[in-house]
Amino acid sequence: MRKTKLKINRSLSVDMAALCDVAFLILVFCIATSKFKAWEPMKIDTPSGATSIVCSLGDDSATGIIYITGDRVMYQIAGDSMVRKATLGQMGQMYNIKFSRDDSEAFMGAPIIGAPIAQLKQYDRQYQDWGTNISRPGIPYDMGSNELFNWVRESRKAEKAIHDRALLIDIKADKNVSYPVIKQVIAMLQGQNVNKFSLIVDGKGRY
Numbered sequence: 001m002r003k004t005k006l007k008i009n010r011s012l013s014v015d016m017a018a019l020c021d022v023a024f025l026i027l028v029f030c031i032a033t034s035k036f037k038a039w040e041p042m043k044i045d046t047p048s049g050a051t052s053i054v055c056s057l058g059d060d061s062a063t064g065i066i067y068i069t070g071d072r073v074m075y076q077i078a079g080d081s082m083v084r085k086a087t088l089g090q091m092g093q094m095y096n097i098k099f100s101r102d103d104s105e106a107f108m109g110a111p112i113i114g115a116p117i118a119q120l121k122q123y124d125r126q127y128q129d130w131g132t133n134i135s136r137p138g139i140p141y142d143m144g145s146n147e148l149f150n151w152v153r154e155s156r157k158a159e160k161a162i163h164d165r166a167l168l169i170d171i172k173a174d175k176n177v178s179y180p181v182i183k184q185v186i187a188m189l190q191g192q193n194v195n196k197f198s199l200i201v202d203g204k205g206r207y
Contacts, residue, residue, distance in 0.1 A: 059145050062159050064152055065200075066185060067112070068173035072138030073148055073185065074114040079156050081108060083167075086158035088150070091117060094150060116140055117147060141185060157193065169197040 021054055062080035066073065077084040088107050092099045095117050099107065106124040114136030115123040141148040152169070157168035171191065173182060189197060 005112045029150050063112040063168045063170055064155050065170045065172060068181060068185060069179050073141045074138055075151050076112050082162055083155060084108060087155040090154040113151060114138060151191055169194055170200055171197055
């Protein structure tokens, strides 16, 4: 008796619906977790480093970032709007400067503190005009004025009062900045017993 062989139809088509769903989910995840490079007030050519120590911060963590290039120093309170707002209020009381609601909103919209506190209102409003190239003078950092010292101290006090933790401090300095300027900024931090801070290099991590 002859045996009949069953013909098996083999289809080479692949259902791409599931793969498309997975690819879409991966894309959404990457977009949601990506952190875009923050705008900076001046070009800083950071030095290179050998070993990276990358700190993972929560969404509510605040960081004080000191920018140094040439003879200019600027300061940023990044990551927590409550700490920034509280710091502005404390500085206003210290220097007897009244900041209105509009002044406060302009300050919160300005990414960097880049001027003496007496000129802060003027420069904060100019941040809103992105088409204008404004050269910000920087914060006085000499021991006579103590403005940088006070911005750092008051932001540290605000972080402690609101979240009961120490404010993280980063320094991002141009590699061509003279050593006396770096030394003066570090001495300012040590004057507040801040002996642990991060130096940002190569734009890739903290060292």
